[in-house]
Amino acid sequence: MQYEAVIGLEIHAQLLTESKMFCGCPIKFGAEPNTQTCPVCIGMPGVLPVMNKKAIEYVIKTGLAVNCKIAPYSRFARKNYFYPDLPKGYQISQYELPLCEGGGIGITVNGSTRKIGLTRIHLEEDAGKNIHEGAGNHSFVDLNRAGTPLMEIVSEPDIRSPQEAAEFVKKLRAIVRYIGVCDGNMEQGSLRCDANVSVRPIGQKEFGTKTEIKNMNSFRFVEKALEYEIKRQIKVLNEGGRIIQETRLWDSGKGITESMRSKEEAHDYRYFPDPDLVPVEVDDAWIEQITAQLVELPDARRQRFITQYSLPEQDADLLTSERSTAEWFEQAVKSGGDPKAVSNWMMGEFMRLLNEEGKQIDESALKPKQLVDMLALIDKGTISGKIAKTVFEEMYKTGKEAEAVVKEKGLVQISDTAGIEAVIGEILDKNPNEVERFRAGDEKLMGFFVGQIMKAMKGKANPAIVNEILKKKLGS
């Protein structure tokens, strides 16, 4: 039997606010345990939460970016459960009345674009962390993270393949990074993704029994974990078994999902409206104010890059996946760079060097103007495209200007016809057999001669002139 997968995603995005959701504590990672806390986020007796308005704005901003309906009236609710990292014994979240509902994100896989619907976006507080290492037969609790604002984005079960799921997360990550509400770091957990996945025979309308997959902390793992889980479910069904509704954990080391707990023993969270907080009322004026802060989003920018700069789709995709990359590109073009040439260098050498260091483009010292100046040297014939790679790497590493690098390293291209002719004469004299074979029709030897000449001239000869003279000499 042929099966298809049905996938819905739940994404938790840590918001880039300066302070926590319900108190004034700073959000700082890597601080000594329990130093970024106060009576409120520790859950002392008698304390009360006060909403962080910025966090609400960030959620509305996200909602607007993905075409959600912004609720004029929403409410916080308590989700009750016991856990040591949850200081109040309940998490303040949203239940019946979330901040945003509806909307969707367009994703493209294998050339076809589909809209994945969103169910809701809501705001909640994060829990702390239990630490088991170095605690002997005890556990420690670190509440630095407790109360950090988290935005939960829930998709409709519209996703049909692991590739689509990964693409959805990528797209969403790009959006939250573009609008500056989340840094999108999946390894550090500021963007976390859980998936609900089931399979059903193709053509069947009803959903199969789903499992929830947790702990997929990269795009690649989202794809791999779902691939594994879908195969596992199909195998169970084909062998006549049935799927158990449960939570499963992705183990990236083993490359499998493993059962964590079954829904039968799941909590009854006893949600009810939090009486300590007043409802959130969002009026049109507030929405307008937030709309005015919205930047151009990845899709719109990608479309503009294709039309305005005549870039191929692939270039536009890559250049717009990060806001900082897109901005670097546009600055380079504004400084006079040819769009396609700039794009080639960014997607080629620049990305290679950044990847080697694991850096983002905005962490590099290289300025767009420096690339443009180097491109001008190529156009003028001062350096060859090949030498330019050396120049670029040097610029990247030292931050020096192209011209300075060329001068210092003596990389100026030799275009002196007499000099080049003399070297060519020498090479041809040294290799009479090859000359003969060439003249007899073995034209592939052209490359051999060019290589020898370039080697003799340390690569600095102007290749156009070398070719011209060589052809003339061999032809005679």
Next chain:
Amino acid sequence: MEPYQLTIEEARAAIGRSEISPLELTEAVFKRIEAVDERIHSYLTLNKENALVRARQAENAPEQPLAGVPIAIKDNICTEGVRTTCSSRILENFVPPYESTVTTKLKAQGYVLTGKTNLDEFAMGSSTENSAFGLTKNPWDMTRVPGGSSGGSAAAVAADMCIAALGSDTGGSIRQPASFCGVVGLKPTYGRVSRYGLVAFASSLDQIGPITKTVKDSAILLNVISGHDPCDSTSANMPVPDFTSGLGRDIKGMKFGVPKEYFIEGMDKEVGESVKQAMNELESLGGIPVEISLPHTEYAVAAYYILATSEASSNLARYDGVKYGLRAGGKDLLDMYMNTRQSGFGAEVKRRIILGTYALSSGYYDAYYKKAQQVRTLIKQDFEKAFEQVDIIVTPTSPTPAFRAGEKTDDPLRMYLADIFTISVNLAGVPGISVPCGFTSQNLPVGLQIIGKHFDEETILKTAYAYEQATDWHKRKPGL
């Protein structure tokens, strides 16, 4: 007259005239505590050493409105550095690292904290018998309860072991003990006073208020503790009037509503008579009685015990042995949780946590919690409609005078039903005050409850003051 018998108003005047110093006053109050609290047991923690330091400091700033005035605080209001137990084993040794908003405000006015007073554990009860640290006795009759849950505060005021006190009121916990102890207790409008630092029982109902010897003192304290607090989202951002300024104005033409549902079967005859006489007194002062109806009253107790316990079941989840307070050992996490809560909470608290957990459970939520919220809305509307016809509503505070200790402990439902007159006021969020309005033949105080419109404490204070000035119930003292 002894200095400890002074009201806030009198103490300020005496200090202003240099007839007594803050230190002398404070010392006199502590002497009184030492003389009588062994029998009454109002206080769980005394703050004598700090109090004397504060009293000396007050001598340098005698112009502060509460300079050197010894005030007792109910032990569910957090005081930085001073143990705050909520009368629970689970917080027996808990010393808050922060100060509540109300005591911060009192501090800024120069008050002297005498100590922390007994209550029903986590304010759950009507007799202070649910304290993990012993009963408080009613100063008028040592065999009887002082009421609750602010029984320690009310008894301390009645027995002159402080000049005034703060209590908290979720379903009558200020007004009922004030009535049982023959003092004045005011529950402000929900949102009038910040709850920051008040250990939560039922967040949508809890409100801090003064327990005092006179109506004037009630207004003086309300002036200090009222107002918007950025730390409490449910505190109202609206101007606070001077609550003392209207005192002394007449109440001619004021319409006072008498709910026909409130003179219930089972009401003590003498209480009923005292309250009727008080209504006659109001009429002779120019008030006009109007019969009104609060038709949903009979559902109030049921709705209250669902909503209050639901919120409590969540509010008390934080006492898990992990961060502070009692931790009982266990073989694993679940075991530790269960042992801690098993040994840390008393029977009534457990009963309410279980009730509330049940009411919020999936499958029961709509039938209980949601239904109770709907009833709450109807009760609110009852009051809104009534207040279209009248300026205030007058009722007994409690259907009976103080009952004997142990009399109702085996019958929680009977105990709950006795809160019938006070509970609706919390559900509606309106303000209510209890003032002494007579004594039974056994010399037990009776309280009159005056209920006002939202944020109209001025009118109930004005009425209570006019009544108090026309009578002398408040001048009687228990023989100790």
